[in-house]
Amino acid sequence: MKNTSLWIRTGIILAVTLIAVYLVFGPRKSVTSEDFTYEGIKSNLSKNISLGLDLKGGSHLMMRVKVDDYLKTLTNNDKDAAFNFAKESQLPVTESTSVTEKNNYSVTLKVSDASKIQEVIDGVKKKVDFAAWTESKGADSVTWTLPLQAQRVMGEQAVEQALKIIEGRINSFGVKEPTLQRSGSKESGQILLQMPGVDDPERVKKLIGSDAKLELMKVVGATNPSPMTTYPTKEAAEQSLGGKVPSNRRVLPFLERVEVSTTPIGDKKPTAWVVVESPAIVDGNELRDAVPTSRTGNESDYQISFSLKPAGAVKFGDWTGKNIGAFMAVVLNDEVKSAPFIKSRIDDQGQIDGRFTKASAEDLVLTLKSGALPAKIEYLEERTVGPSLGADSITAGVRASLGGLAFVIVFMLIYYRGSGVNAVVALLLNMLLTLAALVVFDSTLTLPGIAGLILGIGMAVDSNVLIFERIREELRAGKTVTQSVALGFDRAFITIIDTHITTIISSIILYMYGSGPIRGFAVTLILGLLINLFSAVFVSRTIFMWLLNRKPNVEKLSI
Amino acid sequence: MTEIFTNINVDWMGKRKILVLISIAVLLAGLFSAIGRQFTPDGTDAFNLGVDFKGGTVVTAKFRQIPGDVELRAALQTKGLVDTVIQNSTDKKDEVLIKIPILTSADGEAQQSQVEAGRTKVKEALDTFGKEAEGATTLTQDESTAYKIVGTDSVGPVAGAQLRNQAVAATLLGLIGILLFIAFRYDWTYAAGAVIAVLHDVLVTLAFFSIFQWEINLTVIASLLTLVGFSVNDSIVIFDRIRENLGFNRTSSIYQLTNDAINQTMSRTVITGGLVFLSVLALVLFGGEVLRASSLALFVGVITGTYSTVAIASPIAIWWQSKIGAVKIKDVQVQIKKEDRLASASRKSIKRRTV
Numbered sequence: 019m020k021n022t023s024l025w026i027r028t029g030i031i032l033a034v035t036l037i038a039v040y041l042v043f044g045p046r047k048s049v050t051s052e053d054f055t056y057e058g059i060k061s062n063l064s065k066n067i068s069l070g071l072d073l074k075g076g077s078h079l080m081m082r083v084k085v086d087d088y089l090k091t092l093t094n095n096d097k098d099a100a101f102n103f104a105k106e107s108q109l110p111v112t113e114s115t116s117v118t119e120k121n122n123y124s125v126t127l128k129v130s131d132a133s134k135i136q137e138v139i140d141g142v143k144k145k146v147d148f149a150a151w152t153e154s155k156g157a158d159s160v161t162w163t164l165p166l167q168a169q170r171v172m173g174e175q176a177v178e179q180a181l182k183i184i185e186g187r188i189n190s191f192g193v194k195e196p197t198l199q200r201s202g203s204k205e206s207g208q209i210l211l212q213m214p215g216v217d218d219p220e221r222v223k224k225l226i227g228s229d230a231k232l233e234l235m236k237v238v239g240a241t242n243p244s245p246m247t248t249y250p251t252k253e254a255a256e257q258s259l260g261g262k263v264p265s266n267r268r269v270l271p272f273l274e275r276v277e278v279s280t281t282p283i284g285d286k287k288p289t290a291w292v293v294v295e296s297p298a299i300v301d302g303n304e305l306r307d308a309v310p311t312s313r314t315g316n317e318s319d320y321q322i323s324f325s326l327k328p329a330g331a332v333k334f335g336d337w338t339g340k341n342i343g344a345f346m347a348v349v350l351n352d353e354v355k356s357a358p359f360i361k362s363r364i365d366d367q368g369q370i371d372g373r374f375t376k377a378s379a380e381d382l383v384l385t386l387k388s389g390a391l392p393a394k395i396e397y398l399e400e401r402t403v404g405p406s407l408g409a410d411s412i413t414a415g416v417r418a419s420l421g422g423l424a425f426v427i428v429f430m431l432i433y434y435r436g437s438g439v440n441a442v443v444a445l446l447l448n449m450l451l452t453l454a455a456l457v458v459f460d461s462t463l464t465l466p467g468i469a470g471l472i473l474g475i476g477m478a479v480d481s482n483v484l485i486f487e488r489i490r491e492e493l494r495a496g497k498t499v500t501q502s503v504a505l506g507f508d509r510a511f512i513t514i515i516d517t518h519i520t521t522i523i524s525s526i527i528l529y530m531y532g533s534g535p536i537r538g539f540a541v542t543l544i545l546g547l548l549i550n551l552f553s554a555v556f557v558s559r560t561i562f563m564w565l566l567n568r569k570p571n572v573e574k575l576s577i
Numbered sequence: 578m579t580e581i582f583t584n585i586n587v588d589w590m591g592k593r594k595i596l597v598l599i600s601i602a603v604l605l606a607g608l609f610s611a612i613g614r615q616f617t618p619d620g621t622d623a624f625n626l627g628v629d630f631k632g633g634t635v636v637t638a639k640f641r642q643i644p645g646d647v648e649l650r651a652a653l654q655t656k657g658l659v660d661t662v663i664q665n666s667t668d669k670k671d672e673v674l675i676k677i678p679i680l681t682s683a684d685g686e687a688q689q690s691q692v693e694a695g696r697t698k699v700k701e702a703l704d705t706f707g708k709e710a711e712g713a714t715t716l717t718q719d720e721s722t723a724y725k726i727v728g729t730d731s732v733g734p735v736a737g738a739q740l741r742n743q744a745v746a747a748t749l750l751g752l753i754g755i756l757l758f759i760a761f762r763y764d765w766t767y768a769a770g771a772v773i774a775v776l777h778d779v780l781v782t783l784a785f786f787s788i789f790q791w792e793i794n795l796t797v798i799a800s801l802l803t804l805v806g807f808s809v810n811d812s813i814v815i816f817d818r819i820r821e822n823l824g825f826n827r828t829s830s831i832y833q834l835t836n837d838a839i840n841q842t843m844s845r846t847v848i849t850g851g852l853v854f855l856s857v858l859a860l861v862l863f864g865g866e867v868l869r870a871s872s873l874a875l876f877v878g879v880i881t882g883t884y885s886t887v888a889i890a891s892p893i894a895i896w897w898q899s900k901i902g903a904v905k906i907k908d909v910q911v912q913i914k915k916e917d918r919l920a921s922a923s924r925k926s927i928k929r930r931t932v
Contacts, residue, residue: 404727414865422856
């Protein structure tokens with residue numbers, strides 16, 4: 019009877035050990051003879067255990083989507099759209115104002131004819147989507163306020179959208195194995211980007227922050243067949259609006275057939291300035307596809323043809339149908355690239371003219387297709403670790419830990435002699451299984467993670483010391499070897515369980531409430547402790563059981 | 578058998594006043610250091626917080642020919658970087674850590690410019706010494722280069738405050754978790770003893786960090802958490818022995834039982850504590866620059882963690898029990914009947930649980 023349970027215990031231990039050895043040192047493909055050489059094992063090990071950026075080098079960027087800015091732009095766009103529409107439809111609206119403070123966003127329209135308030139509301143709501151807003155009527159005005167709940171939902175959408183866009187840009191740039199994820203609380207709008215191997219993230223930061231904002235806007239002024247109304251200077255254009263640009267108008271430089279600028283506008287001389295209506299008829303978010311095309315086949319004579327998504331196409335079709343003869347500005351990053359007049363209703367095709375080179379056209383298409391960021395990004399944290407610094411940390415940390423471990427092993431063997439072997443087996447098994455668990459849970463090993471690993475090993479040593487000291491105590495009290503071993507394990511087990519559960523509880527709390535590095539610590543510690551209950555208690559006891567099974571009446575125990 | 582401390586009989590609880598006084602002295606020294614530094618004009622702060630918690634930028638640069646501190650500082654000054662701290666790496670002769678505080682621009686956009694500009698500005702300043710080996714090239718590959726930036730940490734003030742609050746909140750919640758579990762398994766008096774002992778250890782370690790102005794960064798927090806683990810572990814081992822002794826020895830006072838428990842587990846305390854201490858010593862000596870601050874935290878923590886179990890956790894537990902009238906500390910020979918009538922809060926909850 020006793021023998022069967024012993025065999026079962028041994029079987030479990032062997033199976034677990036073999037699986038762990040395979041997980042940590044084994045290849046993820048079919049086994050070859052190379053996997054048994056030192057080099058092969060080393061390369062498998064580094065493939066199986068994923069190291070954090072602090073150990074293998076790379077950059078860590080914490081950014082925040084400025085959700086407040088997004089809601090501000092959204093509110094102002096709605097305000098302008100509502101006002102423009104009311105004017106066009108000759109509704110009695112005299113003024114539109116907006117409030118854009120934190121947590122407080124609203125649009126108010128002043129109505130000159132109080133009896134027509136309802137008419138204004140119904141009309142404007144056909145054009146502008148105020149579904150999520152709460153509406154309140156005053157004596158001579160109507161106000162739409164964005165409720166907190168809706169603010170949160172919209173902010174959330176903006177962050178998610180930004181996340182997708184950044185992902186697209188990073189991927190198109192060929193960064194290897196980046197991780198991009200939300201971070202912190204939902205409201206914080208934080209995004210964490212980690213890029214292994216990139217130790218100078220300036221290029222990537224530029225790409226993430228870059229804007230390729232496409233807008234199709236109506237040019238204010240004469241319609242075909244007269245030429246488009248342009249002004250020679252910015253001041254002249256502003257003068258035409260009475261010296262002050264109202265919120266539903268914008269003055270933009272006209273840079274026809276000039277390559278897309280990467281330098282600020284001031285450095286190049288725009289040929290003319292135009293006044294356009296804000297907000298845009300459609301913008302880059304409605305873009306379905308964009309391709310670089312060349313009429314002449316010349317390397318530096320590329321245009322970009324684009325098509326619109328169904329919803330954008332409907333808007334665009336509507337507008338072009340109503341505005342035949344008007345000039346439409348194709349605006350890229352606040353510069354008018356071309357301004358054709360509308361010959362007939364167009365649904366979903368358009369073109370950005372300009373003398374692009376093939377490369378710049380392709381880059382532009384990439385950024386255009388990834389869409390415009392819904393709001394500006396700010397960087398909260400940037401950390402880079404060069405591969406050499408990371409490697410140094412590993413070498414120093416590993417060397418010191420191994421030194422400590424070697425010392426512990428020697429001490430246990432000298433002090434506990436035969437039983438010390440038990441402790442050493444339990445220790446090594448603990449390390450092996452913790453690493454295997456990291457592989458199974460696909461966790462990354464970081465510097466704080468190594469601290470957790472060391473604490474776990476410390477607890478493993480402690481468990482063994484507790485058990486052995488207890489067995490010695492029982493032996494001194496005159497018990498037989500069999501009794502002493504049984505009592506030692508039973509009594510020490512209570513202590514071990516209590517110490518382990520206490521630490522596991524606090525580690526779980528750390529994991530739940532801590533940030534990145536603290537979490538890494540908690541994960542390896544929790545794994546190490548759970549495994550310790552197996553390696554220090556179950557395995558160690560099984561070894562003792564084998565000894566006692568062979569010599570049931572042994573009188574001296576090497577401890 | 579090689580054995581140590583098998584038959585000791587020290588009256589630990591009798592020395593509790595001296596032990597507690599030692600702790601108070603260390604804590605007061607730390608407090609004076611922290612307050613003194615904080616309120617000395619132009620002096621250092623209470624704690625030498627790293628960029629993780631204070632915000633700012635640290636650039637680690639490796640030089641072919643390392644310039645002097647004066648030249649470096651002058652170069653940084655020309656780029657508008659004042660108040661920089663230049664620190665030579667302890668284990669690598671050719672590396673230098675350049676720390677710059679939070680940059681503020683006129684429009685108050687502090688954090689934006691910090692993370693954007695920190696590295697760029699330092700690079701501009703260092704370029705006066707020669708070209709940087711950029712990207713994947715190393716100093717040895719390109720002879721014309723003078724230095725290479727091997728690491729940067731740039732944290733805006735908002736992120737710094739967030740990291741700090743999160744670390745503090747997580748630690749406190751962790752302690753509450755420990756408190757509840759020990760109260761459930763033992764008794765409130767023991768839970769209070771263990772948690773106060775842990776707090777004591779954290780504070781003593783922080784006192785050392787203030788006195789010696791070692792830098793506190795995120796890895797130090799991981800070390801503080803590690804020492805919390807060790808300290809609680811130690812306390813529980815002794816509490817568990819007190820509980821066990823209570824089970825079959827109802828004649829001795831809690832005072833004697835506590836002394837016995839400490840003495841009986843002394844061999845374990847010395848062996849485990851000693852092994853951990855020596856391993857941590859190895860980390861301090863050979864662990865390298867990145868791990869140094871956290872190794873020092875562990876080093877102090879291991880000593881105080883072991884000490885506090887005897888000096889803080891156990892005295893507080895039995896002091897509290899004496900306050901609630903459950904036991905008399907000094908009275909060794911209490912009549913059994915009287916004790917039974919006064920069945921202590923701790924005794925009520927203590928049953929040997931079969932596992």
